Amino acid sequence: MTDPRALRNAFGVLPTGVAVVSLFDEAGKPTGVTVGSFASLSLDPALCLFSLGKAQASARLFTVGVPFVVNVLPHELSDVAWQFAKPLEDKCEGVALSDTVVDAPRLRDGIAHFACHGHAIHDGGDHIIVVGQIEDFDHRDGEALVFYRGGMHRPAPL
Ligand SMILES: Cc1cc2nc3c(=O)[nH]c(=O)nc-3n(C[C@H](O)[C@H](O)[C@H](O)COP(=O)(O)O)c2cc1C
Numbered sequence: 001m002t003d004p005r006a007l008r009n010a011f012g013v014l015p016t017g018v019a020v021v022s023l024f025d026e027a028g029k030p031t032g033v034t035v036g037s038f039a040s041l042s043l044d045p046a047l048c049l050f051s052l053g054k055a056q057a058s059a060r061l062f063t064v065g066v067p068f069v070v071n072v073l074p075h076e077l078s079d080v081a082w083q084f085a086k087p088l089e090d091k092c093e094g095v096a097l098s099d100t101v102v103d104a105p106r107l108r109d110g111i112a113h114f115a116c117h118g119h120a121i122h123d124g125g126d127h128i129i130v131v132g133q134i135e136d137f138d139h140r141d142g143e144a145l146v147f148y149r150g151g152m153h154r155p156a157p158l
Contacts, residue, residue, distance in 0.1 A: 015147065018035075018073045034081050047132065049131045050132075069104045113137060
């Protein structure tokens with residue numbers, strides 16, 4: 001039997017970027033979830049993916065066809081990353097939102113945005129693997145936020 005906490009610590013040795021996946025809930029209220037599992041998947045067709053724990057409250061929202069935005073965070077927004085990692089009533093409080101081509105809220109201050117429709121939902125053990133069809137994307141200058149060994153960092157050149 002694997003010790004999940006030990007496995008999590010071992011996974012945490014690999015630095016990841018940090019993204020907030022934002023969308024509207026069933027009531028039409030903007031919400032989102034912080035993920036470190038965002039990854040590029042395919043260029044043609046344009047696909048990306050992330051994994052979400054089945055026990056996460058937001059997991060129910062991710063279905064084939066659902067519109068959502070993956071917002072890659074700059075290092076200045078570590079507080080926003082923690083905010084979307086808590087079970088808050090209003091996850092978007094104080095966060096600047098804007099519109100995009102899909103019917104989902106976009107975090108204005110993201111360093112890159114991928115506006116998606118749910119392309120496929122795969123089983124991944126105690127997680128689901130959400131594959132997004134990228135409908136539009138943008139990026140800007142700035143330094144990404146990095147999650148490493150349980151803490152937030154900024155990238156440093158060698
Ligand atoms: C840096 C960071 C990365 C995270 N990555 C993931 C992830 O990839 N998948 C996941 O299910 N939860 C991840 N989490 C935890 C969720 O953000 C957290 O459990 C959140 O409360 C889930 O939102 P929900 O309860 O609205 O579904 C991460 C948290 C942090 C701080």
